[in-house]
Amino acid sequence: MTTRNDMVLIAGGGPVGMSTALALALKGIPVTVLEAAATFADDPRASSIHPATLDLLEPLGLEEEIMALGHRVSTWQFWDRVEGPVVKLHLDELEGLTNHPFRIQLEQHVLCGLILKRLQALGAEVRFETRVTGVSQDDNRVQVEVETPTGSETLTGAYLVAADGGRSTIRKALDIPFEGYSLSELFVVVTTLHDFSRYGYEDACHFADPDEWATLFRVPNGKDRPFWRISMPVLPGIPREEAARFDVCADRLRILLDEGDSVEILHSNLYGVHQRVAARFREGRILLAGDAAHVNGPTGALGMNFGIQDAIFLADQLARVYETGADAALDRYDRQRRTLAEAILQTQPQRIKQRLETREPEERRRRNEALRQMGADPARRLEFLKEQCMLNSVQEALAIA
Numbered sequence: 254m255t256t257r258n259d260m261v262l263i264a265g266g267g268p269v270g271m272s273t274a275l276a277l278a279l280k281g282i283p284v285t286v287l288e289a290a291a292t293f294a295d296d297p298r299a300s301s302i303h304p305a306t307l308d309l310l311e312p313l314g315l316e317e318e319i320m321a322l323g324h325r326v327s328t329w330q331f332w333d334r335v336e337g338p339v340v341k342l343h344l345d346e347l348e349g350l351t352n353h354p355f356r357i358q359l360e361q362h363v364l365c366g367l368i369l370k371r372l373q374a375l376g377a378e379v380r381f382e383t384r385v386t387g388v389s390q391d392d393n394r395v396q397v398e399v400e401t402p403t404g405s406e407t408l409t410g411a412y413l414v415a416a417d418g419g420r421s422t423i424r425k426a427l428d429i430p431f432e433g434y435s436l437s438e439l440f441v442v443v444t445t446l447h448d449f450s451r452y453g454y455e456d457a458c459h460f461a462d463p464d465e466w467a468t469l470f471r472v473p474n475g476k477d478r479p480f481w482r483i484s485m486p487v488l489p490g491i492p493r494e495e496a497a498r499f500d501v502c503a504d505r506l507r508i509l510l511d512e513g514d515s516v517e518i519l520h521s522n523l524y525g526v527h528q529r530v531a532a533r534f535r536e537g538r539i540l541l542a543g544d545a546a547h548v549n550g551p552t553g554a555l556g557m558n559f560g561i562q563d564a565i566f567l568a569d570q571l572a573r574v575y576e577t578g579a580d581a582a583l584d585r586y587d588r589q590r591r592t593l594a595e596a597i598l599q600t601q602p603q604r605i606k607q608r609l610e611t612r613e614p615e616e617r618r619r620r621n622e623a624l625r626q627m628g629a630d631p632a633r634r635l636e637f638l639k640e641q642c643m644l645n646s647v648q649e650a651l652a653i654a
């Protein structure tokens with residue numbers, strides 16, 4: 254039953270669409286998720302959930318399963334290729350400022366699976382193989398054209414959340430500009446069972462080098478040996494069609510290993526980096542959230558986190574509309590999230606990347622010294638952690654009227 258005049262339709266069953274659906278369903282608002290694919294895509298993407306996002310997810314009732322299935326990471330380490338380990342930060346210093354003074358590593362498709370079970374238990378519909386192809390709206394309702402294995406349908410609802418990813422069909426159909434830029438560089442992300450902790454790398458680690466910088470994360474793998482996931486830029490001169498080849502990636506990882514060691518790669522993929530924010534997050538009864546509204550580079554692990562934060566803020570504002578009948582709250586959603594996306598997502602990933610790839614030896618030495626000084630100064634250390642763990646950004650969004 255997908256046609257109901259008070260229904261919120263949600264296009265996209267990624268982490269953002271699914272979180273929005275659950276947050277709304279728990280408030281008693283009828284929701285239906287329309288997902289183009291037959292299942293949740295399980296290619297390696299987001300796996301880091303920051304303290305601020307864990308706080309916002311807590312009321313959704315998934316805490317026990319997230320903690321049981323996720324890997325808890327309490328440290329964050331910065332390495333330099335020449336100098337070795339530079340500084341190690343401890344997230345438990347955030348105790349008292351968050352209910353979760355740690356980061357959880359959990360793959361985004363696993364999180365979506367947990368949310369699906371909760372939604373089904375609440376009687377909400379999640380329709381797979383249902384691709385949104387067109388939208389229209391008037392003052393009272395929104396209509397969505399979908400294609401399914403049995404043909405096309407038109408669905409009606411009160412609002413539509415476009416959480417249909419970076420290439421959003423809905424954003425394009427509404428002709429909303431996606432402002433920003435794309436980098437010409439490519440990045441490769443590899444997954445391996447090789448244990449990087451044996452070299453002293455912590456479970457979340459940034460490794461700085463002008464050409465061969467990398468980010469390393471330990472990711473849970475059910476009951477089996479954990480995965481290590483490493484993202485790194487493709488080296489100049491490596492053709493695109495060779496960059497994700499397992500032997501090329503294994504060779505590329507050698508700088509992280511002891512001499513003579515080698516790595517077996519289980520998975521690799523290439524991705525481009527785009528820094529873009531939609532010019533509007535609201536168009537009448539249609540709201541953009543997650544990658545449909547903003548995309549950013551992977552350094553800092555911000556994309557899914559920021560998107561889930563959109564979901565929770567949007568569900569709060571939609572609930573206000575359902576309570577009061579006045580839809581001005583949706584303009585607040587646009588102000589809160591777009592302002593922050595422009596301020597944070599457009600700058601922080603590039604700042605981190607620049608720190609990782611500093612080339613000038615003297616500047617690099619200064620960068621490492623600054624990191625050490627920050628690590629030795631409790632007030633600066635705490636401020637850095639609050640920013641990187643997104644506690645500041647949630648407070649800043651709440652402060653926007």
Ligand SMILES: Cc1cc2nc3c(=O)[nH]c(=O)nc-3n(C[C@H](O)[C@H](O)[C@H](O)COP(=O)(O)OP(=O)(O)OC[C@H]3O[C@@H](n4cnc5c(N)ncnc54)[C@H](O)[C@@H]3O)c2cc1C
Pocket residue numbers: 264265266267268269270287288289290294297298299300301302361383384385386416417418419421422423442524542543544545551553554555556557558559560
């Ligand atoms: C390698 C890599 C590592 C990353 N690591 C992190 C990290 O550690 N932390 C972090 O916060 N972020 C990370 N990100 C970013 C993160 O993956 C994205 O920000 C996140 O997936 C956005 O979620 P979403 O639900 O908005 O979009 P998506 O996950 O893209 O989901 C969109 C959904 O919409 C569906 N869809 C598309 N079109 C239609 C349509 N027309 N009709 C119906 N359904 C449709 C798609 O099938 C998909 O299921 C990473 C990204 C990459 C590439």
